[in-house]
Amino acid sequence: MEEILSVKNLKKYFVKGGFARQKETVRAVDDISFSIKSGQTFVLAGESGSGKTTVARLILRSIEPESGDIIFDGIKITNDASSLKKIRTECQMIHQDPYASVDPRMKIFDIVREPLDIHAIGKPSERKDLVFAALRDVKLDPEEIASKYPHMLSGGQRQRVAIARSIATKPKLIIADEPVSMLDVSVRVGILELIKELQNKHGISFLYITHDLSTARYVGHVISILYLGKIVETGLINDVLLHPRHPYTQALMDSISEPNPANLQKEKKIRINEPIETDVYQGCRFRARCPYAIEKCKQEPELEPSGDKRSVACFVKID
Numbered sequence: 001m002e003e004i005l006s007v008k009n010l011k012k013y014f015v016k017g018g019f020a021r022q023k024e025t026v027r028a029v030d031d032i033s034f035s036i037k038s039g040q041t042f043v044l045a046g047e048s049g050s051g052k053t054t055v056a057r058l059i060l061r062s063i064e065p066e067s068g069d070i071i072f073d074g075i076k077i078t079n080d081a082s083s084l085k086k087i088r089t090e091c092q093m094i095h096q097d098p099y100a101s102v103d104p105r106m107k108i109f110d111i112v113r114e115p116l117d118i119h120a121i122g123k124p125s126e127r128k129d130l131v132f133a134a135l136r137d138v139k140l141d142p143e144e145i146a147s148k149y150p151h152m153l154s155g156g157q158r159q160r161v162a163i164a165r166s167i168a169t170k171p172k173l174i175i176a177d178e179p180v181s182m183l184d185v186s187v188r189v190g191i192l193e194l195i196k197e198l199q200n201k202h203g204i205s206f207l208y209i210t211h212d213l214s215t216a217r218y219v220g221h222v223i224s225i226l227y228l229g230k231i232v233e234t235g236l237i238n239d240v241l242l243h244p245r246h247p248y249t250q251a252l253m254d255s256i257s258e259p260n261p262a263n264l265q266k267e268k269k270i271r272i273n274e275p276i277e278t279d280v281y282q283g284c285r286f287r288a289r290c291p292y293a294i295e296k297c298k299q300e301p302e303l304e305p306s307g308d309k310r311s312v313a314c315f316v317k318i319d
């Protein structure tokens with residue numbers, strides 16, 4: 001199978017606010033398409049609120065899409081029991097907060113074993129070996145750690161336990177939603193290295209979700225940049241991050257690069273242009289903040305091919 005996951009024209013809108021007059025529709029995910037090649041890491045990047053976690057929840061069918069298709073390992077995921085079982089055993093999720101995602105009253109052994117029991121994977125007598133193998137895979141010593149509780153571990157160790165739990169069922173795809181953003185900077189690289197190692201060893205594909213482009217570059221092969229529910233740029237990771245063509249990608253890169261005077265100037269320009277808009281869903285969603293905006297940006301730009309394996313949704317496009 002060339003592609004492990006393919007998402008086509010996915011949409012999810014939320015209605016916010018209690019009273020009819022204050023109701024506001026948020027287009028959290030608005031017609032997005034992408035696919036992930038087997039054995040690769042696909043990055044979905046964007047600021048907080050851009051719709052990243054909503055995409056993850058749609059893939060795992062913990063929420064229903066408005067419209068659009070999710071094809072996982074050649075099977076269209078719908079609400080029938082067999083496709084739900086497939087996605088929930090063969091696709092696992094790692095969350096931002098390793099503490100919130102595990103039950104604090106369970107021992108590490110039981111935390112890692114639980115998905116094997118739930119999905120009836122392996123004979124019960126074999127499950128101990130599967131748990132120990134998963135713990136060794138994430139570089140934890142099973143003898144030492146299996147009978148401990150989560151509060152006895154460091155943040156980095158807890159995230160390793162969460163990863164062991166996610167690989168125990170031998171998934172084909174792991175969705176990692178900001179897996180290092182709550183961790184100490186000093187332990188982040190170790191977790192990112194582990195992700196790469198697990199990919200090499202087991203051929204696992206990853207959907208890596210982040211607001212942080214520097215960690216994205218460390219693990220990713222392909223990236224899509226999300227802005228208010230729309231993909232604005234997509235391509236091979238080094239092409240997109242080293243030569244951004246969408247003004248929003250460029251702004252994100254500038255915000256992490258060396259503070260040289262030229263970048264400060266650009267940042268200021270973007271801040272001056274903070275949203276003054278009433279309707280962000282008319283035309284290009286970034287135009288109110290964009291230093292390059294022109295009249296035409298009141299129309300909606302399509303995500304169009306622009307160079308090798310690259311697509312950009314912008315009328316201006318930076319060179």
Ligand SMILES: Nc1ncnc2c1ncn2[C@@H]1O[C@H](COP(=O)(O)OP(=O)(O)O)[C@@H](O)[C@H]1O
Pocket residue numbers: 014015016026028046047048049050051052053054055
């Ligand atoms: N259950 C929900 N009800 C209403 N609005 C939601 C819900 N979930 C997410 N949203 C809104 O959808 C948008 C995208 O949210 P989210 O996918 O969590 O973004 P991200 O993960 O990129 O920070 C935000 O505006 C958020 O407030």
Ligand SMILES: [Mg+2]
Pocket residue numbers: 052053054
């Ligand atoms: Mg999120």
